[in-house]
Amino acid sequence: MVFCVTCLFLKRQRTAFSSFSRLLPSIVRGQLILWSGSHSLLGDKSGLNPNCFALKMARSPLILVALICLVPLVCHSFSPESPTGRRILVLVDDLAIKSSHSLYFKSLSSRGYELDFKLADDPKIALQRYGQYLYDGLVLFCPTVERFGGSIDQASILDFVDTGHDLIIAADVQSSDLIREIATECGADFDEDPVAMVIDHVNYANPENEGDHTMIASDNFIKSDIILGSAKIEAPVLFQGIGHSLNPANSLVFKVLSASPAAYSANPKAKLSNPPALSGSDISLVSVMQARNNARILICGSLSMFSNRLFRSEVQKARSSTRLEKSGNEQFLTEISKWVFHERGHLKAVNVRHHKSGDEDEPAVYRIKDDLEYSVEIYEWSGISWEPYVADDVQVQFFMMSPYVLKTLSSNGKGVYSTTFKVPDVYGVFQFKVEYEKLGYTTLSLSKQIPVRPFRHNEYERFITAAYPYYGAAFSMMAGFFLFSFTHLYNK
Amino acid sequence: MVRSTGDDVLALFHSLRSAYAATPKNLKIIDLYVAFAVSTALIQVVYMAMVGSFPFNSFLSGVLSCVGTAVLAVCLRIQVNKENKEFKDLPPERAYADFILCNLVLHLVIMNFLG
Numbered sequence: 001m002v003f004c005v006t007c008l009f010l011k012r013q014r015t016a017f018s019s020f021s022r023l024l025p026s027i028v029r030g031q032l033i034l035w036s037g038s039h040s041l042l043g044d045k046s047g048l049n050p051n052c053f054a055l056k057m058a059r060s061p062l063i064l065v066a067l068i069c070l071v072p073l074v075c076h077s078f079s080p081e082s083p084t085g086r087r088i089l090v091l092v093d094d095l096a097i098k099s100s101h102s103l104y105f106k107s108l109s110s111r112g113y114e115l116d117f118k119l120a121d122d123p124k125i126a127l128q129r130y131g132q133y134l135y136d137g138l139v140l141f142c143p144t145v146e147r148f149g150g151s152i153d154q155a156s157i158l159d160f161v162d163t164g165h166d167l168i169i170a171a172d173v174q175s176s177d178l179i180r181e182i183a184t185e186c187g188a189d190f191d192e193d194p195v196a197m198v199i200d201h202v203n204y205a206n207p208e209n210e211g212d213h214t215m216i217a218s219d220n221f222i223k224s225d226i227i228l229g230s231a232k233i234e235a236p237v238l239f240q241g242i243g244h245s246l247n248p249a250n251s252l253v254f255k256v257l258s259a260s261p262a263a264y265s266a267n268p269k270a271k272l273s274n275p276p277a278l279s280g281s282d283i284s285l286v287s288v289m290q291a292r293n294n295a296r297i298l299i300c301g302s303l304s305m306f307s308n309r310l311f312r313s314e315v316q317k318a319r320s321s322t323r324l325e326k327s328g329n330e331q332f333l334t335e336i337s338k339w340v341f342h343e344r345g346h347l348k349a350v351n352v353r354h355h356k357s358g359d360e361d362e363p364a365v366y367r368i369k370d371d372l373e374y375s376v377e378i379y380e381w382s383g384i385s386w387e388p389y390v391a392d393d394v395q396v397q398f399f400m401m402s403p404y405v406l407k408t409l410s411s412n413g414k415g416v417y418s419t420t421f422k423v424p425d426v427y428g429v430f431q432f433k434v435e436y437e438k439l440g441y442t443t444l445s446l447s448k449q450i451p452v453r454p455f456r457h458n459e460y461e462r463f464i465t466a467a468y469p470y471y472g473a474a475f476s477m478m479a480g481f482f483l484f485s486f487t488h489l490y491n492k
Numbered sequence: 493m494v495r496s497t498g499d500d501v502l503a504l505f506h507s508l509r510s511a512y513a514a515t516p517k518n519l520k521i522i523d524l525y526v527a528f529a530v531s532t533a534l535i536q537v538v539y540m541a542m543v544g545s546f547p548f549n550s551f552l553s554g555v556l557s558c559v560g561t562a563v564l565a566v567c568l569r570i571q572v573n574k575e576n577k578e579f580k581d582l583p584p585e586r587a588y589a590d591f592i593l594c595n596l597v598l599h600l601v602i603m604n605f606l607g
Contacts, residue, residue: 464546464547464550464607466543466544466546466547467546467547467550467551467607469535469536469539469554470536470547470550470551470553470554470555470606471550471554471606473532473533473535473536473554473555473557473558474553474554474557474599474602474603474606476532477529477532477557477558477561477599477602478557478599480525480528480529480561481561481595481599484521484522484525484565485591485592485595487521488518488521488522488568488588489588491517491518491521
């Protein structure tokens with residue numbers, strides 16, 4: 001019901017009518033079916049959630065429709081105007097994870113996300129219904145799931161990402177092939193041995209209980225303020241799980257937390273018989289991928305990294321005497337979740353304008369050797385609102401098969417980037433191209449086509465400077481002829 | 493005694509000069525006019541060799557005006573020269589009128605082609 005009223009609100013008349021007509025028989029019968037009742041209508045701000053009340057009386061539907069029309073339909077779901085989605089589906093193996101990882105989930109819900117916890121093999125879970133996605137983000141904390149329940153499977157998860165939604169995958173020891181395959185599709189190849197863990201005999205944590213050195217303390221972070229936040233993470237991050245490697249040919253995926261050069265991936269309980277397949281800094285513990293449609297995926301090899309136990313634990317690296325009271329896990333994972341859910345580093349470029357210097361309106365055609373100005377406005381999403389983006393490396397190309405002009409745009413501090421240049425001496429159909437790819441930011445790929453014509457017949461310069469001697473010669477010949485004719489005539 | 497070629501050239505030069513001094517004054521004026529036209533043409537060719545032939549039409553027009561002027565002046569000189577047996581019956585006014593008209597046509601064409 002809410003769905004069709006929202007459709008009307010969003011002016012999609014046909015979908016509204018078709019969904020309303022589907023519900024009409026049940027309204028006439030005076031009964032509506034209750035879906036998952038974890039949300040109440042008054043607290044539910046997302047217009048596309050098809051939760052409805054259970055009604056037993058025939059007169060209530062009309063009152064309900066009237067009430068729904070009064071509810072402000074502020075749509076908080078993923079849309080170009082507000083890139084941070086609000087509804088996140090969390091699939092877990094065991095509902096105890098809800099309490100054992102509660103600090104992490106609290107950090108998400110305190111920023112306004114609605115978390116929907118479901119068992120991974122629950123037969124009623126679905127990512128989309130009637131072609132609309134029910135959630136804006138997916139968190140897979142289910143490393144041992146063999147088959148998802150309901151209508152979720154590997155293909156539907158990849159479609160979810162392909163339509164621009166974000167994903168967090170946490171694997172662990174004994175993770176299933178399904179999770180490994182999903183991670184491989186996203187660019188991270190976990191170690192094939194199912195019992196292998198990352199072992200580091202140099203950087204293990206908590207040296208007083210030696211153990212098998214699978215709990216490692218790592219501080220090989222990626223150097224990026226936009227992904228990890230501007231505050232430096234003082235404490236190392238505790239990790240206990242499996243490692244993965246990244247395909248070097250994949251340019252979209254990168255390591256956020258990598259293992260030290262002394263780490264390797266092997267079965268901790270068995271003797272090492274062959275050299276390990278993954279070793280050293282090639283092992284990535286946490287990596288991140290930004291797809292070409294700007295969907296962000298976080299792949300982590302340890303589910304226990306997110307747990308309350310490791311969030312609160314003290315950390316001391318072996319061979320180091322400093323003992324820090326709190327590990328860097330909470331800060332690291334909170335900041336990186338902010339990045340994954342588009343609270344940071346999400347850019348939009350609007351209002352591309354170009355015109356001749358001096359004019360204000362956009363011409364349909366430029367002439368060679370014109371002076372033109374190009375401007376674009378770029379904003380960055382701060383989690384709540386669009387702020388002007390300030391940088392000094394946005395460039396525009398005047399492109400026809402290859403860039404004829406490449407200029408760095410200068411910013412005025414309020415998000416307006418502009419530059420002026422002269423159209424080159426070549427005619428044809430050009431494009432204004434802005435291709436901005438910076439680590440951690442969404443890719444901006446703008447292109448606007450404009451033709452460039454040669455000079456018209458009367459636009460050439462009237463007298464060519466190089467030809468002045470020839471003009472002078474011709475005129476001097478005329479003058480000489482004039483004088484000579486007189487001297488010849490009057491010469492005795 | 494053997495006369496060197498240097499002496500021959502000098503002797504030739506002196507005889508030319510003395511013969512030329514005997515030509516009438518109006519023919520000398522025409523000769524001066526022709527020399528002016530040819531030298532202007534040469535200057536333009538040297539300039540083109542230095543700078544390149546970019547407005548080629550202008551170059552051709554300039555050189556052609558000089559060369560055409562020279563040719564027409566030479567025709568006038570031939571027809572006006574009293575020692576020339578071929579044009580004995582041609583009135584010099586007729587030669588002069590031809591010269592003027594042809595020059596007008598030449599300069600019209602040059603102005604058009606100059607660009």
